[in-house]
Amino acid sequence: MTEQLVTPPERETADAGTSGPVRIPVERTWWQRHGRTATVWGVRLLLIAVLLTAWEMTAGSLFDITFTSKPSDIAGRLGEWSGDGTLWQHSWVTIQEIVYGFLLGAAAGALAGFVLASLQLAYRVLDPFMMALYSIPKVALAPLFIVWFGIGMHMKVLLAAATVFFLVFLNTAAGVREVDRGLIDAVRLMGGNRRDIALKVVLPSSMTGVLTGLKVAIPYALIGAVIGELVASNQGLGYLINDAAAQFDTAGVFATLVVLSVIAGVLNVLVGLIGRRVNRWKPIEAQG
Amino acid sequence: MTDVLSAAGLTKQFAKDDQAIVALRDFSLTVEEGSFVTVLGRSGCGKSTMLNLLAGLTEPTEGVVSYRGEKLTGPDIDIGYLTQSDTLMPWRDVQRNVEMPLEIRGVRADERRTTAAELVQRVGLRGFEKHYPRELSGGMRRRASLARMLAGTPRTVLMDEPFGALDAQLRTELQEELLQLWQGSGQTVVFVTHDIEEALLLGDRIVVLGKLGRIVTDQKITLPRPRSVDALRVDPAFVGLHTAMAAALKEGSS
Ligand SMILES: Nc1ncnc2c1ncn2[C@@H]1O[C@H](COP(=O)(O)OP(=O)(O)OP(=O)(O)O)[C@@H](O)[C@H]1O
Ligand SMILES: [Mg+2]
Numbered sequence: 246m247t248e249q250l251v252t253p254p255e256r257e258t259a260d261a262g263t264s265g266p267v268r269i270p271v272e273r274t275w276w277q278r279h280g281r282t283a284t285v286w287g288v289r290l291l292l293i294a295v296l297l298t299a300w301e302m303t304a305g306s307l308f309d310i311t312f313t314s315k316p317s318d319i320a321g322r323l324g325e326w327s328g329d330g331t332l333w334q335h336s337w338v339t340i341q342e343i344v345y346g347f348l349l350g351a352a353a354g355a356l357a358g359f360v361l362a363s364l365q366l367a368y369r370v371l372d373p374f375m376m377a378l379y380s381i382p383k384v385a386l387a388p389l390f391i392v393w394f395g396i397g398m399h400m401k402v403l404l405a406a407a408t409v410f411f412l413v414f415l416n417t418a419a420g421v422r423e424v425d426r427g428l429i430d431a432v433r434l435m436g437g438n439r440r441d442i443a444l445k446v447v448l449p450s451s452m453t454g455v456l457t458g459l460k461v462a463i464p465y466a467l468i469g470a471v472i473g474e475l476v477a478s479n480q481g482l483g484y485l486i487n488d489a490a491a492q493f494d495t496a497g498v499f500a501t502l503v504v505l506s507v508i509a510g511v512l513n514v515l516v517g518l519i520g521r522r523v524n525r526w527k528p529i530e531a532q533g
Numbered sequence: 534m535t536d537v538l539s540a541a542g543l544t545k546q547f548a549k550d551d552q553a554i555v556a557l558r559d560f561s562l563t564v565e566e567g568s569f570v571t572v573l574g575r576s577g578c579g580k581s582t583m584l585n586l587l588a589g590l591t592e593p594t595e596g597v598v599s600y601r602g603e604k605l606t607g608p609d610i611d612i613g614y615l616t617q618s619d620t621l622m623p624w625r626d627v628q629r630n631v632e633m634p635l636e637i638r639g640v641r642a643d644e645r646r647t648t649a650a651e652l653v654q655r656v657g658l659r660g661f662e663k664h665y666p667r668e669l670s671g672g673m674r675r676r677a678s679l680a681r682m683l684a685g686t687p688r689t690v691l692m693d694e695p696f697g698a699l700d701a702q703l704r705t706e707l708q709e710e711l712l713q714l715w716q717g718s719g720q721t722v723v724f725v726t727h728d729i730e731e732a733l734l735l736g737d738r739i740v741v742l743g744k745l746g747r748i749v750t751d752q753k754i755t756l757p758r759p760r761s762v763d764a765l766r767v768d769p770a771f772v773g774l775h776t777a778m779a780a781a782l783k784e785g786s787s
Pocket of ligand 1: 547617
């Protein structure tokens with residue numbers, strides 16, 4: 246911060262040969278700005294209210310409560326579980342699995358994608374194998390993971406990570422391979438070495454791919470973790486579902502599903518934030 | 534005068550399936566230190582291919598490029614190359630794009646900033662330092678690329694139709710600016726264009742290429758400097774040269 250370039254807020258109009266765009270302020274009322282969002286949210290809430298009411302009214306007459314339960318029972322179960330701590334304990338386990346699985350898979354996927362796609366030959370050799378592994382349904386790996394890692398948290402974290410890994414890997418590799426040749430040549434002309442090319446061209450240019458990968462992978466981390474718990478576990482939301490179902494406690498199953506939807510909703514908000522970053526990315530300078 | 538850049542027997546082929554596309558065949562050229570050579574040729578005659586070879590970006594299939602007596606095996610920071618297509622980094626604003634060659638050389642941040650600001654000003658982009666390439670017009674991007682190339686202070690400059698996309702007035706301004714930059718700088722310039730007038734206005738020497746980079750004409754331009762477009766248009770010597778070059782172009786493409 247030794248020397249700040251001072252750009253005058255209003256440009257001299259007679260600047261040599263510059264006839265740039267003209268910027269004008271736009272006045273908008275609160276409703277013009279947020280009206281649409283407010284309407285959408287209003288309708289959403291209304292929809293939920295209608296559905297829940299209809300469910301509550303018809304439960305017991307149209308449907309058998311033993312199979313479909315009803316909203317008031319589910320709410321009761323949620324209250325009960327959150328009171329005795331069951332809910333928090335199991336949710337916390339699942340959330341941890343999602344987060345660790347995601348971080349592990351994403352880091353490994355981004356790194357592998359970056360390195361492999363930079364090595365032309367290695368990429369061509371390994372590409373079909375990667376696609377084959379990617380195509381395996383990750384549930385099919387669960388029994389193997391149980392044998393290797395037991396039924397503790399490790400297995401779920403790794404199952405989530407395995408799913409995330411391939412999504413991030415493939416998107417990163419695609420991003421790296423789509424780097425504009427002309428930009429690489431530009432850096433070579435400036436006397437840049439391979440390191441400069443990697444850091445100043447390939448990395449920022451492939452960021453779009455990496456972020457797309459992260460974005461699509463977030464829900465899969467949840468899916469991986471819950472599937473792991475459904476297959477074999479003694480804690481977590483997947484376990485809770487299994488346990489409730491085994492006791493024919495449909496209210497408990499639905500209550501767990503509600504919690505899972507909330508977690509998924511929060512994750513989707515995170516996805517939305519990343520999505521905004523992705524769209525905004527190209528014109529924005531990578532930090533450092 | 535010594536030869537800075539020389540090409541001997543350059544052939545460039547692009548392999549495609551079982552065939553090879555020949556873009557340049559047996560091309561030889563020597564460029565003297567401090568001269569301004571304009572290369573004129575129809576679209577597709579191999580001008581960009583030739584510059585890529587002279588810049589060391591691509592390897593010739595046959596032949597050698599020498600720079601200051603040594604065989605050129607890769608890009609050299611002493612040679613600046615303004616390519617035909619824009620290669621500004623889309624994620625860097627104008628200022629940071631112009632700073633890039635200095636950054637790679639490890640110049641200090643504050644020094645970089647001053648140099649870049651001065652160059653941005655010189656190409657008439659003041660006030661657009663914080664704009665990203667996407668937010669600029671095509672002509673402005675060209676000027677930013679020019680500033681970036683100059684930031685590397687090359688002694689030899691290769692330019693591929695740099696002013697093709699600009700409006701006539703801006704083009705004249707930048708041509709004058711380029712001549713000013715060049716005169717007395719001792720820089721060597723190889724300037725590719727398909728505009729006869731531009732070639733004659735700028736160069737000391739004009740090389741007209743025909744198909745596959747065959748040299749049709751190679752002669753000195755002795756028009757007195759400073760030259761101005763308006764004065765030249767009525768100059769009989771210029772008109773004569775113009776007619777001769779148009780004929781050479783026609784001959785080259787037949
Ligand atoms: N990478 C490539 N692969 C295959 N063919 C190529 C390649 N680059 C150039 N060519 C061919 O070589 C020939 C010369 O191309 P070049 O780009 O050098 O033309 P140019 O003189 O620069 O034309 P313009 O004035 O339109 O820019 C063209 O016929 C083109 O099809
Ligand atoms: Mg060209």
